[in-house]
Amino acid sequence: MLSVSSSTSATVNDHFLQCMSIHSTPHAKSAQIIHQPNSSLYSYFLQSSQQNPRWLNASTSKPLLILTPFHESEIQAAILCSKKQGLQIRTRSGGHDYEGLSYLSEAPFIIVDLIYLGTVSVDIEDETAWVQAGATLGELYYSISMKSHIHGFPAGICPTVGVGGHFSGGGFGTLLRKYGLAADNILDAYLIDVNGRILNRESMGESLFWAIRGGGGASFGIIVVRLCRNL
Ligand SMILES: Cc1cc2nc3c(=O)[nH]c(=O)nc-3n(C[C@H](O)[C@H](O)[C@H](O)COP(=O)(O)OP(=O)(O)OC[C@H]3O[C@@H](n4cnc5c(N)ncnc54)[C@H](O)[C@@H]3O)c2cc1C
Structure with a gap:
């Protein structure tokens, strides 16, 4: 070492x-x-x-x-x-x-x-939420529940797990059979790459967007925020 x-x-x-x-x-x-x-x-x-x-x-x-x-x-x-x-x-x-x-x-x-980058903004009309990577699953679920009693998000069961790592690796929970993995329900993401560029889904391209939804985020950059589809 x-x-x-x-x-x-x-x-x-x-x-x-x-x-x-x-x-x-x-x-x-x-x-x-x-x-x-x-x-x-x-x-x-x-x-x-x-x-x-x-x-x-x-x-x-x-x-x-x-x-x-x-x-x-x-x-x-x-x-x-x-x-x-x-x-x-x-x-x-x-x-x-x-x-x-x-x-x-x-x-x-x-x-x-990313402890201080944990904001969750839920748009219930649009059925989406922007979630910063430092938020926990519990914070995401709580924020959705404050806006709607019928919406949720299909991810893991432990509330202290971080969105940053969880969504990068897939993320499975009790809604898996009906809605798939957390990563299947990510619509957009902002990632900072090795050259310090901020890329979204459009500018990073579909291959990289696919890779950061299951392939582990840290190999590709630092993901700052993601757009989730609330179900
Ligand atoms: C108690 C417990 C319960 C769990 N329950 C479940 C469950 O119900 N379902 C399930 O699917 N999994 C579960 N897991 C596994 C968990 O989803 C993974 O370990 C996940 O990677 C943790 O994410 P984190 O952000 O908390 O971890 P971290 O340790 O912060 O990160 C994990 C990995 O992701 C990378 N990473 C983190 N944030 C970013 C970022 N913003 N950009 C790029 N890379 C990043 C890190 O560098 C590291 O390689 C559980 C784990 C524990 C310890």
């Missing part, structure tokens, strides 16, 4: 912070969104949504930084700056991946945790 000495990681962090200040529009102060190992919220964000206690120990690899963006532009900047510094990105939405794919890496890495 690769390890990075503390002086090397401090230099990498400095360069990353410098790069972020150049590339991101200042929607939030960097102290609010960038958490270094010596910051008070680093451990909290590292562990808060992690579901598998096996990875909560001193010997597992730790991110150089944790980024908790409030805006897409901060994700775009993080992608560009990670590329420049040769860092990998682990994207985390609900943190329910038991293998730790959203928070472990053998190569030096940062975590982009």
Whole structure:
């Protein structure tokens, strides 16, 4: 396993912070969104949504930084700056991946945790909802139920599972037989690719749109928001 000495990681962090200040529009102060190992919220964000206690120990690899963006532009900047510094990105939405794919890496890495991008906007007349990747299934179901007693969405049964990872891998639940997987009911999505471009269904094309509905989102970029068909 690769390890990075503390002086090397401090230099990498400095360069990353410098790069972020150049590339991101200042929607939030960097102290609010960038958490270094010596910051008070680093451990909290590292562990808060992690579901598998096996990875909560001193010997597992730790991110150089944790980024908790409030805006897409901060994700775009993080992608560009990670590329420049040769860092990998682990994207985390609900943190329910038991293998730790959203928070472990053998190569030096940062975590982009979408905890603050969890808005759900339901349009009941249109029978759709825009759901940001950091929302949980419970938040999606609750938001739909506040607008309608007859609509729902066919996804998993655990309310704390994140929409970000769940919809990327398929997502099955009790409505599966009648309505299929969660991924079958995604109508559009906004993804930020490796070059920091924001793509929707039209601009990413049908092949990539198909891939991010079952093929795992993290291989292709960071999915920020999806349009769901409410049933
Ligand atoms: C307690 C529990 C109950 C579960 N119940 C069900 C169930 O009922 N039905 C079912 O189908 N599955 C279920 N699962 C499995 C769950 O759907 C998957 O583990 C899912 O990937 C978790 O998504 P997450 O966002 O919470 O996880 P995360 O750990 O945040 O992410 C999982 C993977 O997706 C990637 N990813 C996350 N967000 C994004 C994003 N925005 N863009 C690109 N890539 C992203 C991560 O990098 C990682 O590779 C359950 C899991 C647990 C732990």
